[in-house]
Amino acid sequence: MELKGAELEQVKNLLKPGDYYLSGNEAAAEGAIACGCDFYAGYPITPSSEIMERMAQRLPELGRCFVQMEDEIGSISAVIGASWAGARAMTATSGPGFSLMMEGLGYAVFTETPLVVMDIQRAGPCTGQATRVGAGDIMQAKWGMHGDVQVIALSPWSVQEMYELGIQAFNMAEKYRVPVVLLGEEAIGHLRERIRIPERVPIIRRDRSKDRPPFGTEEPAGIPPMPAFGEGAHLLVTGSTHDPWGVRRTEDPEVHQRLVERINRKILARREEICRTEEYFLQDAEEAVIAYGFTARSALYAVRRLREKGRRVGLLRLQTLWPFPEQAVDTLSRRVKRILVPEMNLGQVLGEVQKVARCQVQAYNQVNGEIIHPEAILESMERRG
Amino acid sequence: MARDMDAYLREEIQSTPFCPGCGHGILMGAILRAIDGLGLSMERMLFVSGIGCAAWIPSPHFKADTLHTLHGRAVAFATGAKLYNPELITVVVSGDGDLSSIGGNHLIHAARRNLDMTVICANNMIYGMTGGQVASTTPLGAQSSTTPSGNQEPPFDLCGLVAAAGATYVARYGVVQPLLLQRAIQRGLQNKGFSFIEALSPCPTQFGRRNRMGSAGEALKGLRDSLVSRKEASKMGKEALQGKVIYGEFVHG
Numbered sequence: 001m002e003l004k005g006a007e008l009e010q011v012k013n014l015l016k017p018g019d020y021y022l023s024g025n026e027a028a029a030e031g032a033i034a035c036g037c038d039f040y041a042g043y044p045i046t047p048s049s050e051i052m053e054r055m056a057q058r059l060p061e062l063g064r065c066f067v068q069m070e071d072e073i074g075s076i077s078a079v080i081g082a083s084w085a086g087a088r089a090m091t092a093t094s095g096p097g098f099s100l101m102m103e104g105l106g107y108a109v110f111t112e113t114p115l116v117v118m119d120i121q122r123a124g125p126c127t128g129q130a131t132r133v134g135a136g137d138i139m140q141a142k143w144g145m146h147g148d149v150q151v152i153a154l155s156p157w158s159v160q161e162m163y164e165l166g167i168q169a170f171n172m173a174e175k176y177r178v179p180v181v182l183l184g185e186e187a188i189g190h191l192r193e194r195i196r197i198p199e200r201v202p203i204i205r206r207d208r209s210k211d212r213p214p215f216g217t218e219e220p221a222g223i224p225p226m227p228a229f230g231e232g233a234h235l236l237v238t239g240s241t242h243d244p245w246g247v248r249r250t251e252d253p254e255v256h257q258r259l260v261e262r263i264n265r266k267i268l269a270r271r272e273e274i275c276r277t278e279e280y281f282l283q284d285a286e287e288a289v290i291a292y293g294f295t296a297r298s299a300l301y302a303v304r305r306l307r308e309k310g311r312r313v314g315l316l317r318l319q320t321l322w323p324f325p326e327q328a329v330d331t332l333s334r335r336v337k338r339i340l341v342p343e344m345n346l347g348q349v350l351g352e353v354q355k356v357a358r359c360q361v362q363a364y365n366q367v368n369g370e371i372i373h374p375e376a377i378l379e380s381m382e383r384r385g
Numbered sequence: 386m387a388r389d390m391d392a393y394l395r396e397e398i399q400s401t402p403f404c405p406g407c408g409h410g411i412l413m414g415a416i417l418r419a420i421d422g423l424g425l426s427m428e429r430m431l432f433v434s435g436i437g438c439a440a441w442i443p444s445p446h447f448k449a450d451t452l453h454t455l456h457g458r459a460v461a462f463a464t465g466a467k468l469y470n471p472e473l474i475t476v477v478v479s480g481d482g483d484l485s486s487i488g489g490n491h492l493i494h495a496a497r498r499n500l501d502m503t504v505i506c507a508n509n510m511i512y513g514m515t516g517g518q519v520a521s522t523t524p525l526g527a528q529s530s531t532t533p534s535g536n537q538e539p540p541f542d543l544c545g546l547v548a549a550a551g552a553t554y555v556a557r558y559g560v561v562q563p564l565l566l567q568r569a570i571q572r573g574l575q576n577k578g579f580s581f582i583e584a585l586s587p588c589p590t591q592f593g594r595r596n597r598m599g600s601a602g603e604a605l606k607g608l609r610d611s612l613v614s615r616k617e618a619s620k621m622g623k624e625a626l627q628g629k630v631i632y633g634e635f636v637h638g
Binding site (some may be wrong): 038039041065067069071073077078079080081082083084085086087089103105107173209210228229230232233234235236237238239240246248 | 395397428429431433436445449450451452453454455458461462463464465466467468469470472473490491494511565
């Protein structure tokens with residue numbers, strides 16, 4: 001990643017490099033730890049609790065801070081407070097807890113507070129099926145807050161990626177001064193796979209300069225520096241509309257417009273730098289599947305089977321969901337005749353694909369608390385072939 | 386006269402937003418004089434506040450790090466900052482509705498943990514900023530914009546609540562007792578644990594007018610006349626204590 005102001009360094013991994021057999025939740029916690037996460041606040045909720053349990057063990061061992069809060073609102077609040085005190089801070093939760101965190105997440109967006117939320121999605125709405133899988137929080141991660149906001153949301157499809165995106169989430173949060181949501185799913189959180197722990201981990205640290213205003217830049221898409229409490233910066237942090245130095249300006253239309261536009265632009269102007277996708281068998285494809293998370297595993301299986309049968313089909317896997325990888329979807333839609341979007345919800349990414357795609361877009365939706373079986377995608381493709 | 390605390394205030398902020406007769410200005414002075422009396426450096430202090438009039442006491446006036454948070458969440462934000470950097474002398478200043486109603490859960494849990502922070506609750510017995518709605522601290526029978534027939538619910542005894550939850554310094558004084566209030570804040574700051582100071586601060590605009598308390602001066606006099614010390618209260622019967630507020634230190638080392 002290209003850097004300005006922020007520092008990048010390679011640090012030695014705390015786990016001995018090599019192969020491990022871990023669950024997705026354990027791997028995500030280890031990724032966070034490897035990337036310097038030194039504050040965790042959370043509240044138990046299935047199916048994310050293993051992240052907190054791992055943190056409760058590992059962080060104190062490393063002399064870092066762990067606290068179990070009284071609820072999810074308290075958790076996100078403590079994470080924001082710690083981040084301003086200089087921490088690389090995170091929490092983990094699932095649907096109902098994620099709902100409770102929305103106001104705090106909006107505060108973090110507006111005050112440009114780096115933090116990571118790992119939302120291990122379960123079958124909603126409401127309490128739903130607490131132990132079952134779903135992917136119903138995609139829209140909530142972006143639109144669950146009031147007002148116009150941008151966050152970064154990542155979607156891992158393996159235990160290895162729970163680890164790697166756990167690292168990337170922190171680096172992106174620090175670099176762009178934005179909350180990053182790791183949109184895991186129960187099926188990945190509880191999956192056990194072999195993963196490879198590397199020798200070194202890239203770490204991006206926030207720019208802590210005190211010479212420039214912490215809440216404004218000359219550039220309309222700029223990212224200001226962020227000193228910490230206790231460094232003599234006399235920080236004024238507020239969730240009300242504020243000028244570049246943090247002074248409340250709650251009735252000035254220009255200040256509000258400029259601030260809201262900047263916190264949106266700073267992410268959208270870097271969309272292509274942030275967005276990551278992977279292509280499988282797309283070079284000569286006439287039709288494609290767009291998938292993310294666990295569903296992309298099933299989709300890849302289906303694509304391989306269809307290839308064996310001679311169908312020219314490929315897969316575009318979305319690793320970034322917010323900001324939405326519009327460019328990749330647009331490019332793909334100009335090359336293929338149709339796109340299938342299988343999802344463990346009633347069509348949340350589907351709508352985003354439809355916004356940009358120039359070909360036919362079809363959906364395969366399942367909200368029964370189970371993963372989408374590879375055969376189901378295969379059948380769906382064959383039926384529509 | 387008020388300028389002796391200049392060194393603790395941001396030069397660029399020239400006036401407070403408080404209504405004439407509001408008790409919060411006296412409380413602001415008491416907080417700064419307590420810090421001054423202890424010789425604490427503002428560079429080491431973090432002031433956290435929620436939403437409401439009292440939340441504007443530290444933010445943006447105090448020349449220190451200030452964190453103006455969400456409604457009810459000041460104590461939880463402060464918990465994160467203090468746990469991560471225990472060197473920060475962490476002070477929460479907020480109102481009764483913010484701390485004890487929407488934020489009540491965070492308040493009792495922070496007290497239970499006996500976290501080393503000082504929470505100063507400016508209790509005006511009403512939601513001032515939003516227009517005078519009933520609070521969890523409004524006296525029985527009092528008028529508010531949401532209790533047109535008078536408040537039907539008994540109020541919280543905030544000091545009793547926080548003491549029961551585990552706070553290790555708990556005191557209540559009115560802003561009409563500025564020196565006692567200042568001393569309580571100093572003791573709270575010195576206590577290595579969770580300190581809670583309830584500062585009774587009249588709201589002439591939203592509470593006083595509706596409840597016919599007269600001018601701002603008369604509201605302050607009314608507060609003064611309602612206060613009885615713990616010692617006096619121990620000799621008074623239940624009936625004599627009707628409409629009275631007990632002041633003093635309820636938990637101390």
